[in-house]
Amino acid sequence: MTADVQTHRAQVLGVKGLVKHYGAHTVVDDVSFHIGAGETYGLLGPNGAGKTTIISMVSGLIPADAGSIELAGSAMTPASTRVKGHIGLVPQELAIYPDLTAKENLLFFGRLQGLHGKELKHRTGDVLELIGLADRAGEQTKKFSGGMKRRLNIGIGLLHRPTLLILDEPTVGVDPQSRNSILESVEGLATEGMAVLYTTHYMEEAERLCDRIAIIDEGRIQAEGTRGELVELTGGVDRIDLHGSGNTGAAATALRRLPGVQHVDGDASGLTLTVHNGPGLLAPIVAEAGGAGMALSSVEIVRPDLESVFLHLTGKALRD
């Protein structure tokens, strides 16, 4: 997906200068981005970066202190009842009723979105098939596994074919099998022309799903672009992960003095380095770490990825 193609997509969501304060704390600071039809846009950042607050404002759940949100050509605020019909929200928490069956949950939220009669019945059946719960449709959701609940949570958001589907950390707490199933479902949405706003702190998900990604930290978008564009920001540096024990603090101090090493970050279980020419520097790095008292158990060279970008831009690892 190239930037040129992006510019030809009809804009579904436009966010300009969004600001949100909680007391004296600014949780969202001058955030702007746009999403086109059929595009999957990712907000990648650690917990507490402001992703959910941005989503809450875009969904009309809370008002913005400044800035504007335009959805499908109309201004979006908490009072924009009609405009909300364009959104399919999949909250981070499981927003389903445990005492209702999967089908009853879908029927209820479908009616809330204005679906009725045959259309509602038809869409409910389609979504149950899509999320793989057709054979469990009549069971109360409190009997479901975590993964099944997650899939239903997403299915409810898809039911009314929204113009914009908002997925807030949809794979948190999900087993690998269900996670893969969810990601496959999301991959198929863009082909149907649906715009998707996807928040995650998992780099792999952002890389796999998103056409464009905004790296967000402390309420601000640090960088935005396709994966390739973002990786270019690192200047071609590699990441080297050193795993082991012993005196990692002394090793970090020694490695920071080594020519070619840009950044060292880590804890007692290992260190993460950003370096120019990783393969070339590997031998002196291992020698320096060992000399400083760190007992290495494994060493890995990682070519530039979004985690490297995050480290490059913020000076800290994405897992923080």
Added chain:
Amino acid sequence: MVANDLRQRIRDKSVVIFSLLVPLALMAVLNLSFGGFDSGSATLKPAVVIASSEDSGQLGDALLEAVESLPIMDVTVRKVAAGDVSRETKATGADLGIILPAEFTAAVTSGQALSVQVVEGDSAGLETDVLISVVDGLLEQFSAGTVTAEAGNIAGLPHDVLGGLAQQAAAGTPALTLSEGQASAGQLSLKGTLVAGQAGLFLLFTVGFGVLGLLAEREEGTLSRLQAAPVTPGTIISAKALVGFILGVVATTVLLTAGSVLFGVSFGSPAVVALLVLAVAAAATSLTFIVARLVRSAEQANIAQSIVAMLLGIAGGAFFPIEASGFLATLMDLNPIAAFIRGLGITAGGGGIADVATPLAIMLGFAAVSTLASRLLPDRGVRA
């Protein structure tokens, strides 16, 4: 949205347990505790009174004769010397000893301070308590006659009139009497009060399943989905309020019906009772708007709703009649639960719609004021 909520409440059984089974069980327990008095089944055993009457006048003998001729129990009075009353009472196992002083009649007629000593028997029971109450009442009647005569004397009334007044006061038959009516008195039997009171009390809990359910939805995550849907906040709140109202009406109706059948209580015209139920459910539902505005979590909402329910329920007479005077009495009259019980008392006595106009007005007025007040309060809670 309403049908969805009702389906959930029925499935999770919380309404059935908390709004029907618990109050019915409580009614049964309270009926067992207090029901005996209401049925008139408490029987008083024959009692023996040991008394001294060294009174030189006539009132001492008159008091003892009055005690001996009580219509509610057989009483035998044995007269002994004053010094033997205490010993005889204990030795014979009598229920009560009475020592009347020699100057009893003189003291009563002159309005002087007087002390009549009573001695409780070793096997003192309900009969002894009744006898003491009777003696106390008779002494008050004698005093009333004296006070009346004294007042008439100061007013310059003729002696024959004074004598008649004093006799009337002492006999305890005032010129004006209150007779216990039916429709106008608004009095339920004890069983009826228990059933109506418990129904009113638990109504206040039941309506909490409506609007306050929004706080639970926020904690469960579903509120954000409701708020992101193309429906107005007013629609969401109204649907929740309607759920609380419907549950309240159904639960109260079931409780009154079950109470009537199980405890043999009649509340009168079903149509008028239905109006009272609708009005009290509206009043109770309106309270939840205020609670929802003031609390921040479902847990806080449950605590606040419980406090409100117990306060209004007890003050309204859900467990026992509460009496007050002055401003407090006016305030308690405005309690929707008290108005509900009062209204049921009227219908139980055969009252119609016109007769329950005041209780209905109180309940509906309460609903209107509470709803209005909730709109003026800052929203710390649901923000739907």
